[in-house]
Amino acid sequence: MKAIWKDKIIAESSNTKVVENNHYFPREDIKEEFFKPSDSHTRCPWKGKASYFHIEVDGELNKDAAWYYPEASHAAKPIENHVAFWNGVKVTE
Template sequence: MADHIRIRKVPGIWTVRSGGAVLGETANALELSEGDLAPVIYFPRSDIAMAFLERTDKTTHCPHKGDAHYYSIITKSSVHENAAWTYDAPAEGMEAIKDHLAFAPSESVTVEQI
């Protein structure tokens, strides 16, 4: 694992919401801290209503985490392009985030501890 990246299980119940819909809620959230960047909460895919997500063609590469694949969030009231990402085959040392999704918080996408 890269020395500047830390992954830990965070306590409590976490939720992600968009367009008035609850996309997921979990007691098994992970927090990924990377250098000076804001921590990112990762939700197990099994705790996300995947019917609201549609995989896109977007990918990005991180030399420490691997290749990220993106999803758009589609609700009755909105579409948020490339608002979530996952690492299907994370780099060595990052295996804890496999089968997890992270969401980009915005005015219409909230990630919070409840």
């Protein structure tokens, strides 16, 4: 699977995990140079507290376009520290 934004591959993995129709990429399979820390957080009732990244490609910023669970709940442990995308990021094979 590949995550693409602005025609750049920002993550690529043959080891994603699918939860609620979202592909979660292992943290080691994202291209860190495109990811900027965000102060945003949300809470999922069953997965726990999510943290976010902004994605920056060629000087253009996509705010909070990636999220992950640094300390996932017991039920969501398989996706702990895996990164998922939205907000215009295309995930494709």
